[in-house]
Amino acid sequence: RQKEALASQLKLRPRQVEVWFQNRRARSKLKQTEMEFQYLKRWFEFLTKQNQELQSEVEELRALQVGPPTVISPHSREPLPASTLTTCPRCERVSPISSRGAGLINTTTSTNNTSTTSAHQSRPSSAAA
Numbered sequence: 001r002q003k004e005a006l007a008s009q010l011k012l013r014p015r016q017v018e019v020w021f022q023n024r025r026a027r028s029k030l031k032q033t034e035m036e037f038q039y040l041k042r043w044f045e046f047l048t049k050q051n052q053e054l055q056s057e058v059e060e061l062r063a064l065q066v067g068p069p070t071v072i073s074p075h076s077r078e079p080l081p082a083s084t085l086t087t088c089p090r091c092e093r094v095s096p097i098s099s100r101g102a103g104l105i106n107t108t109t110s111t112n113n114t115s116t117t118s119a120h121q122s123r124p125s126s127a128a129a
Helices: 002-010 014-064
Strands: 070-072 079-081 085-087 094-096 104-111 114-121
Touching (some): 002 014
Antiparallel strands (some): 104 114
16 A cells, blocks of 8 residues: 555556665665675774784794793692692692592681681692693
8 A cells, every 4th residue: 555655646656666665675785784794804804913913922922932830839849840730629729639549638727716627639630631
């Protein structure tokens, strides 16, 4: 009905009105696609530049050839390589992995002048695996 009313007002055939609206929708969709393309192109260029910067930073860091991180043992005051350390998930303390006890860590906590000692199994860290 609207198409026929517009066609009579504009002195056109209903098919011409229909085609005009189809073309309008197609142009609108094409314009939206072009805008999305430009946005994605700029985003791609930004990410490419950022990736290149990060790769050059990685190359610089690899060129430094820094040894593995170490932690000083609280008992012997000697450095321990990271591959022999694990982090206790409950108390978040770094401790050496012992062959006996399979990584059991003893922790002592004190609350209100009372102390409790507990032993719990720590999970090996990815560096220890």
